Amino acid sequence: MRPFYCHNAPRSSLVMAKLFAKIWRTGIVTEPLSIEAGRTLDLARRIEDRTRRLLGRALAIRQVDAGSCNGCEIEIAALPNPIYDCERFGIHFVASPRHADLLLVTGPVTRNMEVPLRKTWEATPDPKLVVSIGDCAHDCGVFRGGYGVSGPVASVIPVDAHVPGCPPEPADILAGILKALDRLPEPGSRADSRTGSTASRR
Amino acid sequence: MIGAGGGATGLGAILVEVLQGLLALLLAPGIVGLVRFIKARLQGRRGAPPWQPYRELAKLFGKEMVVSRNASWIFGVAPYVVFASTLAVALLVPMLAAPLPIDRAGDLIVVVYLLLLGTFAIGLAGLDPGSAFGGMGSSRALTIAALAEPTIALAVFALAVPAGSTNLGRIVARAIEDPGGALSPGHLMALAALFIVMLAEAGRLPVDNPATHLELTMIHEAMILEYSGRSLALLEWAAFLKFFVFLSLLANLGLPWGVALNPGASAVLVAAAILIVKVALLAAAVAVLETRLAKLRLFRVPELLSVSFLLALLAITSSFLVE
Numbered sequence A: 001m002r003p004f005y006c007h008n009a010p011r012s013s014l015v016m017a018k019l020f021a022k023i024w025r026t027g028i029v030t031e032p033l034s035i036e037a038g039r040t041l042d043l044a045r046r047i048e049d050r051t052r053r054l055l056g057r058a059l060a061i062r063q064v065d066a067g068s069c070n071g072c073e074i075e076i077a078a079l080p081n082p083i084y085d086c087e088r089f090g091i092h093f094v095a096s097p098r099h100a101d102l103l104l105v106t107g108p109v110t111r112n113m114e115v116p117l118r119k120t121w122e123a124t125p126d127p128k129l130v131v132s133i134g135d136c137a138h139d140c141g142v143f144r145g146g147y148g149v150s151g152p153v154a155s156v157i158p159v160d161a162h163v164p165g166c167p168p169e170p171a172d173i174l175a176g177i178l179k180a181l182d183r184l185p186e187p188g189s190r191a192d193s194r195t196g197s198t199a200s201r202r
Numbered sequence B: 001m002i003g004a005g006g007g008a009t010g011l012g013a014i015l016v017e018v019l020q021g022l023l024a025l026l027l028a029p030g031i032v033g034l035v036r037f038i039k040a041r042l043q044g045r046r047g048a049p050p051w052q053p054y055r056e057l058a059k060l061f062g063k064e065m066v067v068s069r070n071a072s073w074i075f076g077v078a079p080y081v082v083f084a085s086t087l088a089v090a091l092l093v094p095m096l097a098a099p100l101p102i103d104r105a106g107d108l109i110v111v112v113y114l115l116l117l118g119t120f121a122i123g124l125a126g127l128d129p130g131s132a133f134g135g136m137g138s139s140r141a142l143t144i145a146a147l148a149e150p151t152i153a154l155a156v157f158a159l160a161v162p163a164g165s166t167n168l169g170r171i172v173a174r175a176i177e178d179p180g181g182a183l184s185p186g187h188l189m190a191l192a193a194l195f196i197v198m199l200a201e202a203g204r205l206p207v208d209n210p211a212t213h214l215e216l217t218m219i220h221e222a223m224i225l226e227y228s229g230r231s232l233a234l235l236e237w238a239a240f241l242k243f244f245v246f247l248s249l250l251a252n253l254g255l256p257w258g259v260a261l262n263p264g265a266s267a268v269l270v271a272a273a274i275l276i277v278k279v280a281l282l283a284a285a286v287a288v289l290e291t292r293l294a295k296l297r298l299f300r301v302p303e304l305l306s307v308s309f310l311l312a313l314l315a316i317t318s319s320f321l322v323e
Helices: A012-026 A039-055 A071-076 A111-123 A135-139 A170-182 B010-042 B052-061 B073-092 B101-105 B108-127 B132-163 B168-177 B179-183 B185-201 B229-254 B265-292 B298-322
Strands: A059-065 A091-093 A102-106 A129-133 A149-151 A161-163 A199-201 B066-068
Touching (some): A071 A102, A071 A170, A102 A135, A111 A149, A129 A170, B010 B052, B073 B101, B101 B168, B132 B168, B132 B185, B168 B179, B185 B298, B229 B265
């Protein structure tokens, strides 16, 4: 009986040795903070600093596609990869708005996503932030005036920061998150008046 | 009659117990952080530092709680039940010194059922708010628990046979006194079975993926999707603690050397240092294994757990034959 991990690999020990040899040869591919002549450096450094100070260097992001063409999603999906590695700043993506500190919203808000977006915002515990990504989220872009489009993200939920671009680069998205963190209120200063209609708060 | 079970007596033993509980509580997030850190490095990433889970817990304790309108009191109570039962297991598993007076509060069977109590509570909590993913996670987690719990009991029974006691402290003390027994086939098979069950129970690859964001592949994560703030922090901490408890159980049953037989201050401190090294090495092994393994399809998980059950069964048979 072959072990559970090598049903399709007859010489699994050799495969395993090759895998770890490759890991050793490749090394760490995360791009250093100083690439691209200072721009990324500044952004990355500042994020690391502020995230640590304001959210204890632990930021959970929930991504909401409110009607995007998925261009922005491709760029956002690059954030946790080994090149950009947002986890080194303590930023990670979560599967539930209840776990999130920041909502990353993309696309023009379609009529079908208007209520889900508002519900997602209500389901997120305070203190929370909203960063809208891409031109569509700001002014509906090429979808403006479409019969299925309800409006920009800011017309549905309060937006703390916006990242322009069609689509923005992953480094720009990190900058947007920094902007949002800049505006994070001190604990207790934001009035707890925004009670959700689908959730009770304790 | 305190202390009649061994060298540990009175105040010293209580201090060792308190130290053990604090050590487990404080080290558990760091061990999980270490696994994440090593995995990140093996994936070619810089990764978060090993102390990242402490920051996440601190942040979660500072956030407000949002509770679904559909949730009942079970939802609110479950995190405390899970946390308390896991902490009780952490106190009953021999980590620093053995045997201790608290060992008589519960043996192996109590440990198995305390673990099951936590699983049961979190399973109920997953069902309670009525979200689709929570119920799915609960049904999966309880299926796996039903397959894994007998293996834990059988594997440790195999180790209990030579010691003539189901008392975990006594088993570890006996293993230190009789080092040859640690190389017996029964002992080794029992440890292999425990290792596989540890992966399943602690929600690690290849059974569950602790880093997944896909609701359809989640098991543990799916049950806690509705939690936030303090409740989420308690559940996360309990999960870290469970992983730590399993690693230290594995370390101390497999390589019991270093566990103090008399709770003197220096012996206990040395035992703590050795425990940290042993658990860190096991955590590194888990990280390397998770780099190599893909998650099993859900319907393949029972096969893996049957293998571990078979190993445990062979272990206990061989223990009886050797006796």
